[in-house]
Amino acid sequence: EPEVTQTPSHQVTQMGQEVILRCVPISNHLYFYWYRQILGQKVEFLVSFYNNEISEKSEIFDDQFSVERPDGSNFTLKIRSTKLEDSAMYFCASSATGNTEAFFGQGTRLTVV
Amino acid sequence: SQQGEEDPQALSIQEGENATMNCSYKTSINNLQWYRQNSGRGLVHLILIRSNEREKHSGRLRVTLDTSKKSSSLLITASRAADTASYFCGNYQLIWGAGTKLIIKP
Numbered sequence: 001e002p003e004v005t006q007t008p009s010h011q012v013t014q015m016g017q018e019v020i021l022r023c024v025p026i027s028n029h030l031y032f033y034w035y036r037q038i039l040g041q042k043v044e045f046l047v048s049f050y051n052n053e054i055s056e057k058s059e060i061f062d063d064q065f066s067v068e069r070p071d072g073s074n075f076t077l078k079i080r081s082t083k084l085e086d087s088a089m090y091f092c093a094s095s096a097t098g099n100t101e102a103f104f105g106q107g108t109r110l111t112v113v
Numbered sequence: 114s115q116q117g118e119e120d121p122q123a124l125s126i127q128e129g130e131n132a133t134m135n136c137s138y139k140t141s142i143n144n145l146q147w148y149r150q151n152s153g154r155g156l157v158h159l160i161l162i163r164s165n166e167r168e169k170h171s172g173r174l175r176v177t178l179d180t181s182k183k184s185s186s187l188l189i190t191a192s193r194a195a196d197t198a199s200y201f202c203g204n205y206q207l208i209w210g211a212g213t214k215l216i217i218k219p
Contacts, residue, residue: 033206040199042212043201043203048206089153091156093156099143102146102158103158104155104156106155
């Protein structure tokens with residue numbers, strides 16, 4: 001069964017460093033999303049991406065964040081100058097259309113020390 | 114805010130009983146999706162209900178959607194220990210809350 005894969009599963013980084021979280025969406029999907037979840041609490045939408053550009057972003061997704069689809073399969077979230085409060089689980093998801101199921105990856109646990 | 118809420122925040126029932134949890138939202142949606150999350154893991158897609166549907170079934174799951182009240186419910190019948198998890202409703206960039214934590218007692 002096709003699935004969304006995320007790497008790494010766990011990333012530890014020093015405060016102020018840049019991190020890149022990687023996602024491989026399901027191959028025929030066209031819509032991509034990033035979410036974060038702090039300490040198993042609420043799921044927070046960060047950004048959606050369609051047709052090689054950001055379609056929606058939340059207030060959380062400020063200049064510290066950027067997304068990219070560098071090739072036909074990967075979808076990345078870059079966090080510049082990480083802060084302690086960026087520590088969270090980051091989930092990638094993809095859907096075939098804007099009205100079909102969104103499937104999530106297993107997440108990357110980001111720890112900023 | 115485009116956030117929604119799941120209700121209750123926590124639910125503890127005996128194995129075999131039915132579990133009902135609710136989701137309310139504030140804006141128009143084209144569909145609503147329910148997910149399950151086991152501790153520390155990813156969100157597993159359970160069911161999608163479109164805005165022109167009122168009820169949908171999948172195995173032991175029954176989802177309803179009332180667009181006039183902007184609310185949805187998820188019913189899990191004949192609960193099992195393996196149903197212990199957190200349950201979320203969402204629609205891409207919309208809704209998403211803290212989930213309902215369901216505990217099934219043996």
